[in-house]
Amino acid sequence: MMEYSDEDRARRITQLRKGILELAVMGVLYNERHYGYSLIRVLSEDGSVSLKEGTIYPILARLDRDGLVRAEWVESDQGPPRKYYALTASGRQLFDEMSQEFGLLVSLVQRKWKAPDPAEPVGKKLAVRKA
Amino acid sequence: MMEYSDEDRARRITQLRKGILELAVMGVLYNERHYGYSLIRVLSEDGSVSLKEGTIYPILARLDRDGLVRAEWVESDQGPPRKYYALTASGRQLFDEMSQEFGLLVSLVQRKWKAPDPAEPVGKKLAVRKA
DNA sequence: CTCGCTACCTAGCATTACCGTATACTCAGC
């Protein structure tokens, strides 16, 4: 039973996060207003998806640059001012489009729950051809 | 209403696919045996997730290289022989682990369906600080 | 023979994301 290394798993998971994280941020901001730090908490608490500043701020900067979110400085009752982000109309639209594609991919990942196709049964007898 | 370009959307979707595609292939192979070409059909039909040979074969090669799938040549009744792939025990284990992380990310993306947190209401009155 | 379809593989390119780490600023408490 071949064992894959920890680095292997970590590398693949990191790769998996790429792109989804951005979509996830958009998803969270769809109906909620957040600032960078609170986003980190939300992502960490709600889904145990841990991430650091170095990951979240570049994402927000990118989304802002592309007009997908809009930032607003808001004074805080306690502590320094916060930069609140909200999804723009463009952001909503893009999120919806990407969500559709994402949904298809998700259903493929979850295909293992579906019953195997009778036309291509799991235990099909295979005629080995050559080594 | 700022418009994002088509290239923008395409770029983000491409980025989104990175990593997920590999997981999706594992998911499909979890209970079903497939060869490269049939995989392309499955992905295209079932979810309209279009991809070309140049995408699927490198993925299969990688999974094979890492011992996550096992390949077997099978003669075809009609046409050239086919290389069937099946997920190995390692592959199943890794898939399960990655699925867990994936599930968390999915739930975040779908957060927009959840009711907004009362503590951070959408329509919260914001005190603008400065331009 | 040649066409077309099935089937597999490779090379090279463009892409840019995520993460660790360090810095700096604001505000409240003392």
Next chain:
DNA sequence: GCTGAGTATACGGTAATGCTAGGTAGCGAG
């Protein structure tokens, strides 16, 4: 003033994916 927590930002390293395009080859039909 000083400290500490909350908040935002800069920067470089590192990695290797997905896509386009092209190439080989078996098999059946006209």
